[in-house]
Amino acid sequence: MAMKAGKMGFWLGAILAALLATGTARAQVEIEYWQYTFAQRVQAIDELIKRFEAANPGIKVKHTHVPYDDFRVKIAAAIPAGQGPDVVQLFYGWLQDYLKAGLLQPLPASDFSAVEIEREFFPIVQQMKVDGKYYAVPTAVRSLALFWNKALFKEAGLDPNRPPATLDELVDYASKLTKRSPNGDLLQEGLTIDMGGQDHHWLREVLIRQYGGVPYSADKKSVAYNTDAGVAATQWYIDLVSKQKVGQIGFLTDGVTAFRSGKAGMTIDGSFRLGALDNQKGLDYGVAELPARNNIKSNFASYWVNGITTKATGAKLDASVKFLRFLTTPEAMELWLTTVGELPARRSVAEKDANKNHVKYGPFIRGLSYSYATDFVNESAQRKVMMDMVDKVVLKNMPTKQAVAEAAVEEQKLLDGFYKK
Amino acid sequence: MSAAGPPQGARPPGRVRRAATLGGEPSTRTRTMAPGTIAVWTLLLLGGIVMVMPFVYMLAASFKFNHEIYELSLLPREATLDNYRRLFERSGFPRWFGNSLLIATVTTASVLFFDSLVGYTLAKFRFRGRYLVFIAILSTLMIPTEMLVLPWYSMARSFGWLDTYWGVAFPGLMTGFGTFLMKQFFEGVPDDLLDAGRLDGLNEFQVWWQVALPLVTPALSALAIFTFLGNWTAFLWPLIAITDRNLYTLPVGLASFSGEFQTEWEMVMTGASVATIPTILVFLLLQRYIIRGISLAGLKA
Amino acid sequence: MIRRLEDMTLGQRRAIWAWGFLALPVVFYVSIRFYPTLEAFRASFTNWNIVGRMEYIGVANYVRLAHDPAFWKVIGNTFTYLGLGVPISMLLSFVIAYHLDRVRFGHGLLRALYFIPHLTTAVAMAWVWRWFYQPPPIGAFNVWLTTLGFGQMPFLRSTTQALPAVLAPAIWAGIGFQIVIFLAGLKAIPRTYYEAAAIDGAGAWRVLFEVTLPLLRPTIVFLVVTSSIAYLRIFDYVYAMTNGQGGPLDATKPLVLKIFETAFTHFEMGYAATQTIVLFVILLAISLLQLKLLRSR
Secondary structure, three states: OHHHHHHHHHHHHHHHHHHHHHHHHHOOEEEEEEEEOOHHHHHHHHHHHHHHHHHOOOEEEEEEEEOHHHHHHHHHHHHHHOOOOOEEEEEHHHHHHHHHOOOEEOOOOOOOOHHHHHHHEOHHHHHHEEOOEEOEEEEEEEEEEEEEEHHHHHHOOOOOOOOOOEHHHHHHHHHHHOEEOOOOOEEEEEEOOOHHHHHHHHHHHHHHHHOOOOOEOOOOOOEOOOOHHHHHHHHHHHHHHHOOOOOOOOOOOOHHHHHHOOOEEEEEEEHHHHHHHHOOOOOOEEEEOOOEEOOEOOEEEEEEEEEEEOOOOHHHHHHHHHHHHHHOOHHHHHHHHHHHOOEEOEHHHHOOHHHHOOOOHHHHHHHHOOEEOOOOOOHHHHHHHHHHHHHHHHHHOOOHHHHHHHHHHHHHHHHHHHHOO | OOOOOOOOOOOOOOOHHHHOOOOOOOOOOOOOOOHHHHHHHHHHHHHHHHHHHHHHHHHHHHOEOHHHOOOOOOOOOOEOOHHHHHHHHOOOHHHHHHHHHHHHHHHHHHHHHHHHHHHHHHHHOOOOOHHHHHHHHHHHHHOOHHHHHHHHHHHHHHHOOOOOHHHHHHHHOOOHHHHHHHHHHHOOOOHHHHHHHHHOOOOHHHHHHHHHHHHOHHHHHHHHHHHHHHHHOOOHHHHHHOOOHHHOOHHHHHHOOEOOOOEOHHHHHHHHHHHHHHHHHHHHHHHHHHHHOOOOHHHOO | OOOOHHHOOHHHHHHHHHHHHHHHHHHHHHHHHHHHHHHHHHHOOEOOEOEOOOOEOOOHHHHHHHOOHHHHHHHHHHHHHHHHHHHHHHHHHHHHHHHHHHOOOOHHHHHHHHHHHHHOOHHHHHHHHHHHOOOOOOOHHHHHHHHOOOOOOOHHHOOOOHHHHHHHHHHHHHHHHHHHHHHHHHHOOOHHHHHHHHHHOOOHHHHHHHHHHHHOHHHHHHHHHHHHHHHHOOOHHHHHHOOOOOOOOOOOOOHHHHHHHHHHOOOOHHHHHHHHHHHHHHHHHHHHHHHHHHOOO
């Protein structure tokens, strides 16, 4: 009797084990990841997927990338139709739009605890928390720094290894670096002026604060730069063009082009520019933290985050969570840094000595510790408000105070349109 | 058309096919080059060179290294084929090219067939509702594609056409533009010729195919060129309809050189240069038909 | 009551053929163009934002549009593109086509030269043109202007010059199309007319105005209507030359760019649909007007 039961038990156990084994082996889940097309980012994600799939044999990740210009168009068309990604990379500034459109689901608190995120990641990531829940986390972040052309510095009699440390020095250096032809045509600008580029971030989060103001209210819903501080900061920026004449809007079509072709002494740009500048033959450049004013330092950081779409449910949701966790491990961030050149979003990784004191990444990483990431409701529209503000003064001779007031009203309309809906 | 028609000559008996044609060679009255003509010719040449300059700059930029393209000199200091190599080795370019070629060709064939049929019908048949149909078709030109893409996307998704050649092509198979063009040209075809065909026992379809169509070859050539071109450069809809990179058309593929913060302009210039090759070829091929036109030999008294 | 085929008149039989030819195309146009248009019309009365429910809000979108100063600026720009673009391009293309038609030597080469701009993509060409518009010493145009003794022009950096500056490459790229159509139309004029005029001893101008232009009427009608539609719908060159901004200060922004922005940057599909309906009405009205005025009856 006992023997028979034992034998039965053995076979039962074996059958059960076999069933279980085949069950797990056959559970292949496929999820889709979307990001925008850029050679290094594609490379990085392909490599990360390879490693992830090796460590997670039951999951396949399909990597789809879309041309940047129409990334949002494609997502807008795909998701409501039930197509598209399970895990998606989006610009942090689009979070509110995506939430309103019901495209993202909150990250499970068990895997992405607020406590852990706030301890590990740079403070700017906290903007991804809405109503106590996190909706997305970044692999990497970017910030701004001052780039300078060492050869042009030498030519102008400046020490090529000593960039300006204050706003006053910045203006001084820029004047020395500006070259004009005998009839006044600009041949070389001291500092690039490009509101369509990163300058509007510089104005918002750095200059305004350095003049004692703040760009937005604490609850993010009101514009707060229509103050003396705001006007003063804006005036200082505009003076670069109209008074000191160290730069020109539209010179060589945009700031990046001017700096790349060696026709600009300095430029304010983001860490994403490093790759392109490294490829520019003959360009010897340096990177420094943004100049301070009255010992006030500030910086603007931006980042692309990874979120899980509302399309992912059940097994796909679990797989997506695993993949997202993997994307935000220190190893993934190190890989991203070396491949894409974007800074690790975890403090521990970014502030490793090797990274913090790196000749190129260093200034960006150090800037992260005092950065702000603007809570955009519509980044391109808000950027346009700033561009128009400067154009009104420069092209139409509007008094700066009025231009700033009008810009504040415009931007407030955008904020209201969003928050009050 | 208007009152004085061409002088009616004796119709060659029977074979309508060969006889009647319209148009002619360049309507110059002299064959020698008068001084006035030389001046005009020179001006035209100079104008042509001016017209082509931006294109030449684009070509020049495609042979330059990245650090040199910001200088608008015509000749690169360091010429290179590197951009072309990168373009062809970059995964997808030959495929994108092939996809665009296939879709553009099929669409052009469809447009030539349907638009000329409809244009002919609107020009040469009298029936109730004729003007309304014409206006309705014309009005289709007035809605920007931007608004149609989302309904098209839903439609394509319901029928499973996404990520297929059909899905990219279907919105463009017939156009109001082509119909309008063909209608205008068919209006210039004398009814007598059509009646002659009918008397010879051809049914309406054959009258169109055998009598009317050959008479509007210049317009068909023009339509072919423009349909091909429009299709070749179409961007928004192919972008939305396709996610599979193997099915990308050329403009969508080339757009991947444009990133969040940087555009690799030398690659854009190179890609754009290569992209013009088929369109130039199509044009050179078809423009002969416009030159040849058709002669009115058969109708002379 | 069903008449036999033989009892039908010629006209009725022809009508059946006509509808036979039109059957498939009508189905096509209805499903591909008209149904989506009705969808757009319906969407214009909602606050649809891609995902989420579509709520009917009556004419609120239209009211909002009427009160939007940016919209009126955009309408003004759009009609400026029309008012400048169509006459200039029609005149230029006709003059070129007329003379080109009379040239026999190198005709093909010359025609190719004038057509090549039409084959290029706006993105690539806009980049080149932007360099032409740079201030001296980089921008070719300004270098010529200053060499000839004129002052330099801000072009794209001026709220008054920017629109013509953006229109120029659009015209440049567009006239190839008009030239080829004009050439086809000129080709289609029977030589007998010219021979008759020669017998009458008419000079070149008389021939032009009394023979050529009247016979080109269908061609001219076609080109005016399609060019008008094209310039009212201008987008590619504006987008490429102003980085999608339509600036400076909305000086160059046409209606289609505003629609694109509303739909794909703000995701306000309902509001964008409203603007599309406005565009549609404008295009329809202008085309009907032109057809009426230019019809040869």
